[in-house]
Amino acid sequence: MSESRKEKLEAIDVHVHFGGVKALNGVNLSLQSGDILGLIGPNGAGKTTMVNVLSGFQMPHPGTVKLNGENVSNLSARKMARAGIGRSFQSARLFPKLTVLENLVIPGLGIGLSRRAATSQARDILDWIGYREDPDRQCDSLPYSDERRISIARALALRPSFALLDEPASGMNEQECDRLMQIITRIPQEFGCGVVLIEHNMHVIMGVCHRIHVLDGGKSLAEGTPDEVKKDPKVLRAYLGEQASRPEAVI
Amino acid sequence: MTHFIQVLIDAVAIGSLYALVALAIGLVFGVMRLINFAQGDYITIGAYSLVVPSAAATPALMFGALPWPAMILCVILTVVVLALVTERLAFRPLRNSDLTSLLISSFAVSYFLQSLILMVHGGRPKTVSIGDALSRAVEIFGVRLPGVQLLTMVVALTLLIVLVLFLKKTPIGIQLRAAAEDFQMARLLGVPANRVIAIAFAISGILGGTISLLVIIQTGTLDIRMGLMPTIFAFFATVIGGMGSLPGAVVGGYIMGILSVLLQAYLPAELRPFRDAGVFSIVILILLVRPQGIFAKTAKERV
Numbered sequence: 001m002s003e004s005r006k007e008k009l010e011a012i013d014v015h016v017h018f019g020g021v022k023a024l025n026g027v028n029l030s031l032q033s034g035d036i037l038g039l040i041g042p043n044g045a046g047k048t049t050m051v052n053v054l055s056g057f058q059m060p061h062p063g064t065v066k067l068n069g070e071n072v073s074n075l076s077a078r079k080m081a082r083a084g085i086g087r088s089f090q091s092a093r094l095f096p097k098l099t100v101l102e103n104l105v106i107p108g109l110g111i112g113l114s115r116r117a118a119t120s121q122a123r124d125i126l127d128w129i130g131y132r133e134d135p136d137r138q139c140d141s142l143p144y145s146d147e148r149r150i151s152i153a154r155a156l157a158l159r160p161s162f163a164l165l166d167e168p169a170s171g172m173n174e175q176e177c178d179r180l181m182q183i184i185t186r187i188p189q190e191f192g193c194g195v196v197l198i199e200h201n202m203h204v205i206m207g208v209c210h211r212i213h214v215l216d217g218g219k220s221l222a223e224g225t226p227d228e229v230k231k232d233p234k235v236l237r238a239y240l241g242e243q244a245s246r247p248e249a250v251i
Numbered sequence: 252m253t254h255f256i257q258v259l260i261d262a263v264a265i266g267s268l269y270a271l272v273a274l275a276i277g278l279v280f281g282v283m284r285l286i287n288f289a290q291g292d293y294i295t296i297g298a299y300s301l302v303v304p305s306a307a308a309t310p311a312l313m314f315g316a317l318p319w320p321a322m323i324l325c326v327i328l329t330v331v332v333l334a335l336v337t338e339r340l341a342f343r344p345l346r347n348s349d350l351t352s353l354l355i356s357s358f359a360v361s362y363f364l365q366s367l368i369l370m371v372h373g374g375r376p377k378t379v380s381i382g383d384a385l386s387r388a389v390e391i392f393g394v395r396l397p398g399v400q401l402l403t404m405v406v407a408l409t410l411l412i413v414l415v416l417f418l419k420k421t422p423i424g425i426q427l428r429a430a431a432e433d434f435q436m437a438r439l440l441g442v443p444a445n446r447v448i449a450i451a452f453a454i455s456g457i458l459g460g461t462i463s464l465l466v467i468i469q470t471g472t473l474d475i476r477m478g479l480m481p482t483i484f485a486f487f488a489t490v491i492g493g494m495g496s497l498p499g500a501v502v503g504g505y506i507m508g509i510l511s512v513l514l515q516a517y518l519p520a521e522l523r524p525f526r527d528a529g530v531f532s533i534v535i536l537i538l539l540v541r542p543q544g545i546f547a548k549t550a551k552e553r554v
């Protein structure tokens with residue numbers, strides 16, 4: 001499916017200012033179905049703001065977001081979701097009193113599936129992300145790492161053209177991270193979509209991304225393959241400061 | 252002992268009423284963060300729709316003259332339409348404003364509806380008798396059970412079960428619960444906001460109309476403020492149950508019913524006029540111990 005009709009998501013010269021804070025200051029990025037694009041940078045670099053812009057939570061001013069060539073900068077977050085942008089948040093934000101299954105049925109209903117179809121899709125996705133516990137468990141009693149996984153599954157249940165994941169690995173241990181990496185790696189083939197991945201864990205980023213875009217202080221610092229970015233002196237300086245001589249220690 | 256059981260049955264019957272009103276208030280609060288004080292006037296107008304508008308103290312029957320299935324249907328339909336119209340005209344335009352504006356709007360709607368009744372039906376209380384057969388008591392194991400109380404309990408239980416099934420099993424019910432927990436997130440996942448809110452109001456109308464009928468069968472009196480007390484009790488019920496929790500609203504309703512009936516039965520006679528003050532003091536005590544209500548989660552359990 002992804003081969004027959006490549007979709008494209010672009011951010012062009014995006015600025016977002018909060019009062020004096022230039023959260024984004026002229027950033028360009030683009031990706032296609034099948035891509036996994038890492039978005040990294042120090043805290044406050046503008047990563048979450050970028051995802052907010054791409055998903056219609058934040059209007060760029062000035063700047064443009066295009067989906068398959070069409071300007072979608074002014075669409076509401078809800079319309080963006082309908083147009084094919086699914087996202088997860090830094091905090092999982094599951095519906096706490098709904099069951100795991102119901103949390104995944106909601107997006108299915110949202111894209112117009114019947115309850116039966118939405119339920120069977122929800123079960124498939126749970127299965128796919130390897131959730132083997134009770135699907136009828138209420139979400140406010142889930143262990144943390146399950147909560148994170150379910151929130152990714154919920155974004156995918158919208159059958160998006162692009163899935164934007166904001167720090168999905170935060171707070172996970174090494175083993176949970178490895179499992180998450182396997183999941184993210186397989187998202188493009190399984191769902192035929194592109195992925196934007198914000199993540200602080202460099203092991204995860206380097207392990208799953210095809211390309212990496214580095215932000216710093218609202219500006220693009222570099223973009224390239226993991227190997228290119230790893231060796232980029234500007235990136236090293238931003239990330240390591242004075243320790244720049246020993247890159248492998250950190251990345 | 253039989254006296255105590257009698258009191259208990261009273262408590263459960265009146266608690267059922269409060270639980271239904273609390274459920275209506277809780278549902279609307281869930282999706283809109285609106286405490287709809289006009290809920291009381293929905294109940295009042297539902298009851299007034301039984302009679303023909305006139306100045307008479309014993310007015311001719313309007314919907315009250317219909318065969319009972321048609322009567323029930325017409326009263327409930329009237330209240331549903333009323334709830335939907337107030338939502339559309341008074342609350343929807345304010346959906347994105349703050350809690351205070353919504354609250355003020357609900358007071359304004361309430362005031363407007365009361366004036367409307369005053370204009371159409373006049374201000375003095377009226378008597379209306381429907382369901383007289385139900386006021387006869389049934390005797391079970393030595394306990395005298397007024398038919399109205401039995402009816403109230405059965406109707407409340409039935410509505411609760413139907414509502415739970417609706418919320419758990421139907422697509423729109425699941426969407427409504429999601430919207431009640433995180434409205435913005437629900438919208439992002441494709442939950443239709445307008446439809447979900449309209450459904451919540453329609454249910455509050457169905458509950459309101461049912462309560463109109465139950466209250467009238469019980470009291471036989473139409474009064475411009477008849478919806479007020481149940482609504483205030485139900486509001487406290489939702490607060491002690493934990494604002495936004497539907498099971499909490501129901502349990503809170505029964506707690507309020509039990510408190511008021513117990514105080515009524517066991518307070519010394521000279522203190523009985525202060526029964527409501529006593530009930531509300533206990534509510535305040537409960538809230539001092541559990542400010543978030545009985546069913547609401549404590550602030551944040553995990554980080």
Ligand SMILES: Nc1ncnc2c1ncn2[C@@H]1O[C@H](COP(=O)(O)OP(=O)(O)O)[C@@H](O)[C@H]1O
Nearest residue numbers: 018021023041042043044045046047048049050
């Ligand atoms: N709603 C907001 N109001 C004001 N400042 C904001 C807002 N959102 C983000 N910022 C600021 O914009 C900058 C970028 O934030 P963010 O995109 O969250 O960074 P990151 O996700 O890379 O850590 C930060 O300085 C942050 O304080």
Ligand SMILES: [Mg+2]
Nearest residue numbers: 047048049090
């Ligand atoms: Mg962030």
